[in-house]
Amino acid sequence: MERKKLKVAIAGLGHRGKDIYAYGTKKFPELVEVIAIADTDPERVKLVAEEFGICEEYCFSSAEEMIAHEKLADAMFICTQDRQHVRQAIPALEKGYDLLLEKPISPDLSECREIIKVAKRCGRKVLVSHVLRYTVFYQELKKLLDEKKIGEIISIQASENVGYWHQAHSFVRGNWNNSDVTSPMILQKCCHDMDILTWLTGKTCRKVSSFGSTSYFKPEKAKEGTPQRCTDGCPYQKECPYDAEKIYLPNREHGVPEEITKWFDLVLTLDPTEENIYEQLRKGPYGKCVFYSDNNVVDHQVVNMVMTDGTTINFTMCGFTHENARYTRIMGTEGEIVANMESNRIEIYRFGYEPEVIDITKLTSDFSGHGGGDLLMLKEFIHYALGDEVRTNTITTLEQSMESHFIAWAAEISRLQDGVAVTLDEIRGK
Structure with a gap:
């Protein structure tokens, strides 16, 4: 008899939610299936929906919208920003989801205490991603x-x-x-x-x-004449290791390793052509001078x-x-x-x-x-949520x-x- 697959909903399709967890499930097709997704960026939702064959009905414009829907899956991966975790996790627990929760749980101690109480009351499993x-x-x-x-x-x-x-x-x-x-x-x-x-x-x-x-x-460390953005003709571009082009564009003199550039570029844009990267550096936060980045x-x-x-x-x-x-x-x-x-x-x-x-x-x-910890943790969570035997000394409740x-x-x-x-x-x- 074919064993049950864990059905998963993913809240947040940034680097962790999309590239690590969503695509990571492809390593374990016999164990898990992504069936619902949510993100505030419609392009990310569209890309992942097409990749996983997720119907429009199960694609949402926010984690809150997805959680408000009737229960869609067995477990939810919460991969949103730090201060969103608990306010999304609690209603998800109350809906009956087990959770893979990105760290940190919350920067608010009272929220951490509250989610522990709710998880116990609802009898749900929660794993925190201490990979x-x-x-x-x-x-x-x-x-x-x-x-x-x-x-x-x-x-x-x-x-x-x-x-x-x-x-x-x-x-x-x-x-x-x-x-x-x-x-x-x-x-x-x-x-x-x-x-x-x-x-x-x-x-x-x-x-x-x-x-x-x-x-x-910080601003006082900037040299005289340093512009607000690396793309605004910075006179110190050649000597500055933090120049955005050296970090985000490959094959630049004294740039970061190409594998790191590829990882970062997928954060900037879903289609990391040189033109698209330049556009993000001209307009977005990743093109700001490191001394003027708030x-x-x-x-x-x-x-x-x-x-x-x-x-x-x-x-x-x-x-x-x-x-x-x-x-x-x-x-x-x-x-x-x-x-x-x-x-x-x-x-x-x-x-x-x-x-x-x-x-x-x-x-x-x-x-x-x-x-290698990301995929090993993901596999452990899948077994944990399915009720299989797991390493109790390792798993991070x-x-x-x-x-x-x-x-x-x-x-x-x-x-x-x-x-x-x-x-x-x-x-x-x-």
Whole structure:
């Protein structure tokens, strides 16, 4: 007998909703089917509808319109902007949908508490997209730590290297450049890191302090004569690494790698011809000078954490790096581990023994989307919603995801108060 397929509705057809989740379902045709979509951009709706054969009746101009309709599917992917998540998720839960919810849950702590209550009351399943847990890289690292390969964990140094081009695209010019309308950087970008660090260690955070600022991407850093837009004849175009043409147009001198350009260009336009890209740079936010982009999120931040057992963690996020990668050094009572997600190597240095190296490229060939985590998480959610057996230690429920959010909120409170230490129980409400 043919098994039941999970029927899915997708709210939000941006990069995550369209390119990661919608097209990602094509990898699992025997398990899942996209049957309804919603987005405020009619061109995106039309494109995805044609690709998936979705009838006009199941195409909507907003998530709210789709949710107001009688229940259409088993599950809904909510891939809209940060401050829309909960106000769309709650009525969807009440309608009977299970949810794949983009992170962060919400920048509003009270909303997070409310959605947990509603999900419990409605008996629905919700998975938050903390995709790093699902990667082969972090699964291997977790196994080593659980096996006590380096004894008891004493201290961790972790780095989130955002990449100068990613910082400029997403957090200076792009959708997440202003925390007043989205989320603070430490929550929006780095709740991934807060989640992975607590999951890897199996520890709970007691206190946090943090420092950080918007140090470079602001008007006073612009050189004399710098225009508002890169396309307005900037005299510094050749020397500026943040010049829009170098980021969004391929084969430009000192430009970003072509695979990154292709990803970014699909954010600018559904038809990324050179003419269309130029048009977006002339008129849209991605052509603005990075010093005149109305952004307020930090471009660097450090977070110090002390866990309830006394373990310490130092985390650094920085937008001024040449690569987009995460590094982790874990120091234990019997050795240390150095894990580099860019090279996909985990180096193990047990005291008194020869070093060992795990080459993740020998364990998997899929490093697309967060080191392969996007598709692995999507598959796990599909099985979760279908009622199949899943890895309970990995899957990121609302309750499990909240710990990363608590730490991020505490860090932002501390940063805004010049590094004052914040006790986590104050944030958790205990």
